[in-house]
Amino acid sequence: xVEILVCFKHVIDxxxxxxxxxxxxxxxxxxxxxxxxxxxxxxxxxxxxKEKNGGSVTALCVGSADAKKSMKEALAMGCDRGRLxxxxxxxxxxxxxxxxxxxxxxxxKIPKFDLVITATGSTDALTGIVGxxxxxxxxxxxxxxASKIAVSANKVTVDRSVEEGLETVECxxxxxxxxxxxINQPRFPTLIQIMSAGKKELLEWNAQALEIDPLTxxxxxxxxxxxxxxxxxxARKRIIFEGxxxxxxxxxxxxxxxxGLVK
Numbered sequence: 701x702v703e704i705l706v707c708f709k710h711v712i713d714x715x716x717x718x719x720x721x722x723x724x725x726x727x728x729x730x731x732x733x734x735x736x737x738x739x740x741x742x743x744x745x746x747x748x749x750k751e752k753n754g755g756s757v758t759a760l761c762v763g764s765a766d767a768k769k770s771m772k773e774a775l776a777m778g779c780d781r782g783r784l785x786x787x788x789x790x791x792x793x794x795x796x797x798x799x800x801x802x803x804x805x806x807x808x809k810i811p812k813f814d815l816v817i818t819a820t821g822s823t824d825a826l827t828g829i830v831g832x833x834x835x836x837x838x839x840x841x842x843x844x845x846a847s848k849i850a851v852s853a854n855k856v857t858v859d860r861s862v863e864e865g866l867e868t869v870e871c872x873x874x875x876x877x878x879x880x881x882x883i884n885q886p887r888f889p890t891l892i893q894i895m896s897a898g899k900k901e902l903l904e905w906n907a908q909a910l911e912i913d914p915l916t917x918x919x920x921x922x923x924x925x926x927x928x929x930x931x932x933x934x935a936r937k938r939i940i941f942e943g944x945x946x947x948x949x950x951x952x953x954x955x956x957x958x959x960g961l962v963k
Contacts, residue, residue, distance in 0.1 A: 702755035702851055704815045706746035707802055707834070708739035708774060709822040710767035735770045738819035740777075740886035742879050745849060746817045747778035747887075753851045756780040758810060762790055762798050768902070776889035776897035783809070787906040789914035794922035799833035801917055804910050806838060814873040815856070820845055820880055828878075835876035842876040843869050847883050 713732045735743070746757045759779040761767050763786060771782040785805055793801065806813070816838070818831035835842030847866070848859035855872045861880055889897070907914050915921060939955065941948035956962045 702749060702753045702815060703813045704746045704750060704755060704757045704817060705760060705806065705810060705813050706743050706757055706774075706779065707760045707816070707818045707830070708743060708770070709736045709830075710734075710761055710763040710770040711736045711822055714823060733766060733770070735773055736819065736822040738821060738823055738881055741881050741883055742817045742819045743774050743777055743779065744884045744886040745879050746815070748884065749815070749849065749851055750778070750780075755814075758783060758813075760785065760802055760805060762786075762793070762801050764791070771902060772894075772897045773889065775900045775902070776894045777887060778889075778893070779900075781901040782903070784902065784904045785906075785910070786904050787908075787912075787914075789907045789912070789918050792919040792922065793917050794924035795827045795829035796833050796924070797917050797922045799830045800837055801910070801912065802830075802834055803837035804912055805905055808910055809905065814854075814875075815851075816840070816874070816876040818876070818878050820878045831876060831878040838874075838876065840874045840876055841871050842878070843871060844878045846877050846879045849877060849879070849883070 710733055713734045743757075743759065749755075750757050757779045759771060759774040759782045761771055761774075761782075761784055763770070763784065765786060767784060767786070771784050775782055783805065785801055790798075790801060806816075816834065818834065820831065821828040822830075832842055832844065843856075843858045843860060845860045845862070846858045847861045850857045855870055856875060856877070858869050858871070858877060859866050860869060861882070907917065919925065941951040941955075943951075953962075
């Protein structure tokens with residue numbers, strides 16, 4: 701029996717974003733939200749470990765009230781219960797502060813666990829900081845970039861992707877693992893699972909419930925501040941090569957050599 705905590709992020713669907721070319725800014729208006737794609741791999745892996753070894757999965761998410769729909773999706777996928785960490789004070793927290801909020805929730809409300817699973821990063825910011833910061837805050841070992849996880853007795857054996865290939869690591873519980881996208885293919889909940897998700901336990905914890913000082917979280921408690929989000933400028937040179945096809949091709953090749961596009 702393995703007690704698993706899986707953390708995910710409620711993000712804006714990047715496919716819904718529009719670009720305002722007038723000021724080169726991202727337009728978030730009307731964009732839908734979802735579970736970060738990579739986090740679905742973390743949820744899926746947590747559920748697979750539970751299905752194979754027994755136990756339970758608790759999903760945790762720091763977000764707004766809108767994140768309830770993502771939490772219900774995680775429950776529909778197979779998580780047993782959800783814990784939504786929601787408070788206006790949490791808004792605009794950076795990655796390290798977000799990890800501290802989750803850590804406080806675990807320490808105060810979920811002291812017993814074997815595994816904590818997160819993605820290597822979210823599809824919006826891609827900082828890759830929350831998982832390692834959470835492991836450090838909890839004071840437990842961490843294994844990053846896992847591509848395969850096997851549970852045996854009171855330990856895990858993990859294949860992790862490194863530049864040279866694969867590295868196999870063993871660690872006793874408790875341990876935090878960040879998983880890479882290639883570890884699995886997330887499932888799609890059935891209609892029955894979606895309907896059953898509404899019957900599962902979903903609790904909301906605010907700063908007061910977690911005994912968190914509002915001044916230590918949010919924008920005022922964060923060390924990293926996002927000042928602006930800009931789109932890289934791109935422009936075409938619009939060079940037209942005229943003449944016979946063979947002459948135009950020669951001019952194109954010469955121009956590409958000159959620009960260093962080919963060698």
